[in-house]
Amino acid sequence: MATEILTLTNVSRIYGKEATKVLALTDVSLSITKGEFVSIVGPSGCGKSTLLNLMGALDQPTRGAVHFDGNSLGEMSRGELTDLRLQKFGFVFQAFNLLPVLTAAENVQFVLQLLGFSRRERQSKTTEVLDALGLADVADRPATELSGGQQQRVAIARALVGEPVLLFADEPSANLDSTATRELCELLRQINTDRGITIVTATHDPLVMGYTNRSISLEDGRVVEDKSNP
Amino acid sequence: MKHPLLSRVSLIYSLSVRNLWRQRRRNTILLVSVICAITGVVVLNSLIRGMQLQMVDQVVYNLNGHITLHAPDYRSDPAITRAFIEDSNEFERKLESLNLAGWATRIKIPAVVMSERETRGVQIVGIDPVQEHISIVADLPIEGTFLVDSADNRIVLGRALLTQLRTKIGHRIVLVMQDINSKSIEVGFQIAGVYDSDSEGMEKHVVFVGKDALQQFLGSESITELSLRFNTRLIPPNGLETISHAFPNLEVVDWKNIDPILAFMYESVNAMVYVWLAIVFTALVFGLMNSFITAVLERTQEIGLCKSMGMKSSLVLYQVVTESLIIMFLGLIGGLLLSWGVLQLLGDGIDLSAFAAGVEMLNLAPKIRPAIVWQDINIVIVATVFLALVASLYPAIRAVRLDPLVALRD
Numbered sequence: 001m002a003t004e005i006l007t008l009t010n011v012s013r014i015y016g017k018e019a020t021k022v023l024a025l026t027d028v029s030l031s032i033t034k035g036e037f038v039s040i041v042g043p044s045g046c047g048k049s050t051l052l053n054l055m056g057a058l059d060q061p062t063r064g065a066v067h068f069d070g071n072s073l074g075e076m077s078r079g080e081l082t083d084l085r086l087q088k089f090g091f092v093f094q095a096f097n098l099l100p101v102l103t104a105a106e107n108v109q110f111v112l113q114l115l116g117f118s119r120r121e122r123q124s125k126t127t128e129v130l131d132a133l134g135l136a137d138v139a140d141r142p143a144t145e146l147s148g149g150q151q152q153r154v155a156i157a158r159a160l161v162g163e164p165v166l167l168f169a170d171e172p173s174a175n176l177d178s179t180a181t182r183e184l185c186e187l188l189r190q191i192n193t194d195r196g197i198t199i200v201t202a203t204h205d206p207l208v209m210g211y212t213n214r215s216i217s218l219e220d221g222r223v224v225e226d227k228s229n230p
Numbered sequence: 231m232k233h234p235l236l237s238r239v240s241l242i243y244s245l246s247v248r249n250l251w252r253q254r255r256r257n258t259i260l261l262v263s264v265i266c267a268i269t270g271v272v273v274l275n276s277l278i279r280g281m282q283l284q285m286v287d288q289v290v291y292n293l294n295g296h297i298t299l300h301a302p303d304y305r306s307d308p309a310i311t312r313a314f315i316e317d318s319n320e321f322e323r324k325l326e327s328l329n330l331a332g333w334a335t336r337i338k339i340p341a342v343v344m345s346e347r348e349t350r351g352v353q354i355v356g357i358d359p360v361q362e363h364i365s366i367v368a369d370l371p372i373e374g375t376f377l378v379d380s381a382d383n384r385i386v387l388g389r390a391l392l393t394q395l396r397t398k399i400g401h402r403i404v405l406v407m408q409d410i411n412s413k414s415i416e417v418g419f420q421i422a423g424v425y426d427s428d429s430e431g432m433e434k435h436v437v438f439v440g441k442d443a444l445q446q447f448l449g450s451e452s453i454t455e456l457s458l459r460f461n462t463r464l465i466p467p468n469g470l471e472t473i474s475h476a477f478p479n480l481e482v483v484d485w486k487n488i489d490p491i492l493a494f495m496y497e498s499v500n501a502m503v504y505v506w507l508a509i510v511f512t513a514l515v516f517g518l519m520n521s522f523i524t525a526v527l528e529r530t531q532e533i534g535l536c537k538s539m540g541m542k543s544s545l546v547l548y549q550v551v552t553e554s555l556i557i558m559f560l561g562l563i564g565g566l567l568l569s570w571g572v573l574q575l576l577g578d579g580i581d582l583s584a585f586a587a588g589v590e591m592l593n594l595a596p597k598i599r600p601a602i603v604w605q606d607i608n609i610v611i612v613a614t615v616f617l618a619l620v621a622s623l624y625p626a627i628r629a630v631r632l633d634p635l636v637a638l639r640d
């Protein structure tokens with residue numbers, strides 16, 4: 001039987017107060033099963049990022065509960081949430097992913113340093129993941145000198161290197177052309193199948209959607225469709 | 231195997247260094263201002279300390295020593311009847327453990343001096359010239375000859391007094407004083423030599439005779455004071471107590487008691503040194519804080535990214551503080567080196583003779599020679615570290631408070 005690792009129960013997220021209040025998400029209930037490759041789709045402003053941030057323990061719902069591995073995120077302290085993100089989750093953001101003062105390899109190592117790996121282990125793990133993602137050549141280049149596609153791949157490498165359970169990607173292809181997008185999606189699919197890492201990605205690109213095996217559609221903060229892709 | 235601490239320290243350190251390097255122009259300016267501030271504090275403090283110690287030197291040097299011992303009632307009425315027995319062996323034994331430059335035994339009593347023409351009140355000082363290497367006596371410029379030994383029954387007086395008495399070297403003068411039985415006696419002395427001094431008061435009032443010779447005239451074996459001078463410029467800690475213990479029957483007087491005005495000035499200078507340090511560092515703290523706040527604000531996104539990825543708030547805090555510590559550490563090293571260089575250049579002292587009048591009034595030496603007081607340097611070091619923490623704490627807390635999402639959005 002498939003195991004649910006992430007569950008949202010009647011989750012709402014309201015930004016702001018009274019007059020300026022925005023209902024970004026309304027009464028969302030869903031669960032993510034281990035091994036899935038899920039896309040969250042919908043028009044701009046429908047609440048994709050909001051949903052992803054709630055799932056990724058970056059934000060707290062106004063109402064409702066989020067459970068990871070059976071534990072309620074709402075009952076965890078700030079420090080515990082930080083540790084959870086570090087140890088179980090990987091993130092790839094839309095635009096800003098890499099620390100500009102570090103090289104590609106150092107950006108990847110960053111997570112391992114936070115996790116407390118020894119120097120030797122950091123180096124071997126970093127080399128391994130950069131090689132696997134075809135980034136060996138750019139390993140020692142400053143992050144700012146990489147192309148958009150390379151930056152996103154380094155971001156994926158960094159998200160992967162800590163061997164997370166869940167990988168969140170918020171519009172990872174937003175700044176990429178279609179060739180680069182295709183390569184990125186191939187990579188994500190490969191990670192999903194080969195490493196068994198569950199992936200949740202927000203996108204409004206049908207191309208990305210096509211690679212995933214489940215699509216959740218949002219409209220005005222509500223789930224309007226949740227379907228499996230053949 | 232995991233080494234959490236080590237790998238986090240190396241992460242924080244490398245991030246801090248890179249961030250500092252990225253804004254190298256701004257941080258260089260910051261560093262230079264820290265170096266200047268530290269150099270300013272250290273150099274000026276050394277000059278102030280030099281001045282302060284020179285004031286003390288002068289008191290100590292002027293026939294007082296760091297510490298003087300008397301019979302308990304001597305100071306209210308200086309007379310040979312209020313004296314104590316000179317026992318060199320006992321003194322030697324009691325003083326040998328102290329780091330002394332030397333000690334001198336003296337008789338200091340009032341007398342009236344008469345020449346053929348004039349009469350003046352003076353202080354007659356019976357000395358053993360051999361012991362006086364610790365005082366100004368050894369360095370007084372002499373015309374004629376000085377006393378050869380303690381048994382020398384001639385007299386040496388100041389040039390001003392000689393003029394007043396309208397007499398000459400080789401002539402005889404008569405001193406009237408009270409002997410051990412409080413009886414007035416008149417003793418004739420031949421003038422061996424005349425000394426010059428910066429102080430006209432001394433020239434007019436202080437005359438020197440051999441101590442043993444004086445004791446014979448007075449009919450006493452005693453002395454009225456034992457004067458000590460340490461090898462250090464100040465009395466070492468516990469020096470006063472040790473001596474009080476060793477000589478329970480004598481009154482122990484240190485230079486602060488001898489010259490209370492100077493003692494007050496000395497204490498004021500202590501306060502001044504710290505006030506000056508506080509002023510400079512307070513000014514610096516705002517500049518630093520401003521700079522670190524800017525540094526945090528321009529890295530909003532990066533800090534947000536780090537926090538999203540699971541960097542703990544404490545690490546974010548340490549990271550910002552580390553940047554400040556690195557700058558301050560470099561500033562400290564640079565500042566101390568520069569101070570050392572400047573003090574090296576000033577080593578001979580700053581000539582104040584252009585302001586001679588003020589210099590004399592304040593009892594200053596005509597040349598200020600800087601003095602390094604290690605305690606002051608230690609305080610500068612501690613203050614610098616403290617400053618680094620204070621200046622970066624608020625910016626660091628701002629970094630900690632950043633919401634990772636807000637930070638990432640724009």
Ligand SMILES: Nc1ncnc2c1ncn2[C@@H]1O[C@H](COP(=O)(O)OP(=O)(O)OP(=O)(O)O)[C@@H](O)[C@H]1O
Nearest residue numbers: 015016022023024043044045046047048049050051
């Ligand atoms: N911090 C915030 N404060 C106020 N309103 C917000 C905030 N974040 C998002 N919103 C609002 O919530 C709604 C959902 O935003 P969200 O960013 O989740 O949409 P999205 O689907 O990710 O859009 P896009 O495709 O443009 O990234 C929008 O109306 C947005 O303006």
Ligand SMILES: [Mg+2]
Nearest residue numbers: 048049050170
């Ligand atoms: Mg979005």
